[in-house]
Amino acid sequence: MALPVRDQVRYWGVFAVVFVLALWFLGDVILPFVLGGAVAYFLDPVADRLERLGTSRALATAIITLVSVLVFILLALLVIPTLVQQTISLFDTAPRLFRNLLEFLNTRFPDLLEEGSVLRKSLASLGDTIQERGGEVLNTVLSSAASLLNVVMLLVIVPVVAFYLLYDWDRMIARIDDLLPREHAPVIRQLAGEIDDVIAGFIRGMGTVCLILGTYYAVALMAVGLQFGLVVGFVAGLVTFIPYVGALVGGALAIGLGLFQFWGDWVSLGLIAAIFVSGQMVEGNILTPKLVGNSVGLHPVWLLFALSVFGTLFGFVGMLVAVPVAAAIGVIIRFVIANYKDSRLYRGVTDEPVD
Numbered sequence: 001m002a003l004p005v006r007d008q009v010r011y012w013g014v015f016a017v018v019f020v021l022a023l024w025f026l027g028d029v030i031l032p033f034v035l036g037g038a039v040a041y042f043l044d045p046v047a048d049r050l051e052r053l054g055t056s057r058a059l060a061t062a063i064i065t066l067v068s069v070l071v072f073i074l075l076a077l078l079v080i081p082t083l084v085q086q087t088i089s090l091f092d093t094a095p096r097l098f099r100n101l102l103e104f105l106n107t108r109f110p111d112l113l114e115e116g117s118v119l120r121k122s123l124a125s126l127g128d129t130i131q132e133r134g135g136e137v138l139n140t141v142l143s144s145a146a147s148l149l150n151v152v153m154l155l156v157i158v159p160v161v162a163f164y165l166l167y168d169w170d171r172m173i174a175r176i177d178d179l180l181p182r183e184h185a186p187v188i189r190q191l192a193g194e195i196d197d198v199i200a201g202f203i204r205g206m207g208t209v210c211l212i213l214g215t216y217y218a219v220a221l222m223a224v225g226l227q228f229g230l231v232v233g234f235v236a237g238l239v240t241f242i243p244y245v246g247a248l249v250g251g252a253l254a255i256g257l258g259l260f261q262f263w264g265d266w267v268s269l270g271l272i273a274a275i276f277v278s279g280q281m282v283e284g285n286i287l288t289p290k291l292v293g294n295s296v297g298l299h300p301v302w303l304l305f306a307l308s309v310f311g312t313l314f315g316f317v318g319m320l321v322a323v324p325v326a327a328a329i330g331v332i333i334r335f336v337i338a339n340y341k342d343s344r345l346y347r348g349v350t351d352e353p354v355d
Helices: 005-025 027-052 057-108 118-148 151-167 169-178 185-224 229-238 245-261 266-292 300-341
Strands: none
Touching (some): 027 185, 057 229, 151 169
16 A cells, blocks of 8 residues: 555655755765766766677776866866966956057047046946956955865866766666655656756757857857957857857957957958857757757756756755756656646546636
C-alpha cells in the first residue's frame, strides 16, 4: 500500500529543506564538486559518442581529459594574460576616452554641455570613477576568485572530480534510477528526461554558441585592429545566452571604442558594425537552430530572475545551480499545469470539454 499523499509531501518537503540548507552552509565547500559535476555533464555526450565509435569508457574519458588539459594550458598561456591586460588597460584608458567624448560633444553640440551643467560634471567624473573603482573591482574579483577557487581546487580537485564523474556517469544514473520510488518512477523518469532536454539544450547548446560567437567577435575585432577587441569579444560572448543582448552590448561597446580609435576611418567602423551584424545573422539562422533548437523552454526573464535570486542567496554556487534548478522548476510547473487542465478542478463536474 502506497504512503498517503500527505506523508509523501512531508518526506519530500524535508528533503528539499535539507538540500537548501546544505547548499546554504556548504556553498564554498561543495563549489569544486559542483564545478566538476557541471564539467562532467557538459562532456558526457562527447564520451558517449566516442564509445559509439568503438572506444571504451575509460579510453574516452582519458582522451577528453587530455584534450581538456591541452586547451586549458593554451588558454592559460595565450588568452587569459592578454584578456587581463586589456581589461586593466581599458580601466586606465577610461578617463581619456571620456575626455575625448566631452571634447566631441562640446564641438558638435555646444549647447548640450554648458559650463557647470549637470551632464558635463557627470561625464567628467564618470571616467575618473571608472579608473579608480574599476581597478579596485577587478582586484577584488581576482582576489576573491583566488581565495574561493584556489590553486588546489582549480588544478586538482575540479579536474579529478570531473574525471571520476565522467567515467562513472552512466553507472551513477543507473544507480539513481534504481533508488527511485517504484510508484512514481515512470513520472520521475519522464520529468527528468524533459529537464535534461532543457538543460542540455541551454547549457550545452548555448554554451557552445557563446564560445563560438565570443571567439569570432574577439578574433574579428582584433583583426580589424580594435584596441580592446579581446575584452569586447569576451563580454559579447558571455552575455550571448540572452537573445540579442550579446550583440547589442558587444556592438555598442565595440562601436563606442571604435569611434575614439578610428574617428574618420569609416571603413574600420563599418567593419566593426558588419562583424556584429554577421554574427547575429549566423547565430539566429545557423548556430541557435542547430545547437539549441526550439524546445529550450527557458524564457530570458525567468533565467535572469533565477540567476539573481540564487546568486543573492547562495553566491557563486547559487549562480551555477540557477539554470538547472530554473529548468527543473519550469518543467514541473508545466507538468502541474497540464495535469490541472486535465482534472475535474479545471474541467468541472462533467467530462465535457470547456471552451
